[in-house]
Amino acid sequence: MNLLLSDFDSMDHSHFFPALPVRISEIPFGTFDFVQKETKITAPSLTKHSLPELHFIRDDLLPFGFGTKWRKTQGILQYLQKNQIQKVLLWGAIHGNYLASFTYILRRSGLIVDTIAYTRDPHLRSYNERLVRGHSNTLVCYANRKVAYDDWLAKEKEYPGFSLPEFGIHSGQNLGLRSFWQELENKINQSLDTSRHKSHRKKINSILRMEIGSGVTFLSAFDFFYGTSLLVQGMMVGEKKETWLTKTGDLQKRLGLKAIPIPAEQILEIPKESKPTHQIQTSISTRKNQTSVSFGKQTNSQKEWIRAFYRNTNILLEPIYSGMTVKSLLREINKMQITTTAKPLPILSESLPSGQNSNLPIEPIPIFYLHQGGQIQHLDLILEKESK
Secondary structure (H helix, E strand, O other), X not given: OOOOHHHHHHOOHXXXXXOOOOOEEEOOOHHHHHHHHHHOOOOOOOOHHHOOOEEEEEHXXXXXXXXXXXXXXXXXXXXXXXXXXOEEEEEEEOOOHHHHHHXXXXXXXXXXXXXXXXXXXXXXXXXXXXXXXXXXXXXEEEOOHHHHHHHHHHHHOOOOOEEOOHHHOOHHHHHHHHHHHHHHHHHHHHHOOHHHHHHHXXXXXXXXXXXXOOOHHHXXXXXXXXXXXXXXXXXXXXXXXXXXXXOHHHHHHXXXXXXXXXXXXXXXXXXXXXXXXXXXXXXXXXXXXXXXXXXXXXXXXXXXXXXXXXXXXXXXXXXOOXXXXXXXXHHHHHHHHHHOOOOOOHHHHOOOOOOOHHHOOOOOOOEEEEEOOOHHHHOHHHHHHHHO
């Protein structure tokens, strides 16, 4: 059965697709005690008002943990429905979140999905791979990324449908995300203590932080919130900050966004943990010369940390993106609290565009972390633990 976006208003969404609510959860203050213990940070007695409020935007709770990819595909579906397109050609990593989510959602929309995939490990098996194989009408998988890309390039020239590049980068993704940002903005404003921020309406009163993978979600958020009181920060995972910044103009054009230069100080990198905790420089201004963590590297200590975080918060992170970002963020907040007295936390002041520091209130500014999902691939992190 074909399911068109125009049908959504008149039918039970949950029968085929879920409603996509915006859920925000505040991280309990006790979590910071857990972080101090796990990272062996020695600190003076913490008080709830000495740290910025940390909220999780729970897109990881959307079905299958597809997260923001649900929102991106809704915009793509609107484009396909408007142009009466019934076939889609995709390509990407067979174990990645992108192909798993897009093949599933597009196939369940009634579309014919043809997939070209690649894997660097032909012997690896994963849940994402099962989703790709189970929801592709046709599938060919190569052991080489370039070979897969060349095949996609050759087929798209005569493909009788719509061909999406890797990661699905298309202006339709931004169309789907914009409605999310609109609702999120309302939710954030409702969650803030308005009396507390009333005198700072035109100044930064909250921070939205997220990982940068393909860059679509970050650039869409940056565009939507540009010039508002919400500061968008992106955390690099898997690519050098300097390299990615050279691509932003082209990405903005492909997404139909305004060509707004991205301030380098709003792009962050996760430092390696090679030094003892007390020597790690957590100030964003000192991160420029540090080497970021290796993409996809999963250590036993990282997995144990994710399990401990889950036990303390009931939130499942994954080791590739959210696990890296959240651990760094929590350590950063703690470290800043220790070294800062009677002035804005460096996490807030040093990460702002130059010239804006004087606009900040003295009190800590709330931080909203966007948990974009992707944890379904890593359920073994908690299932193995529970089975023992």
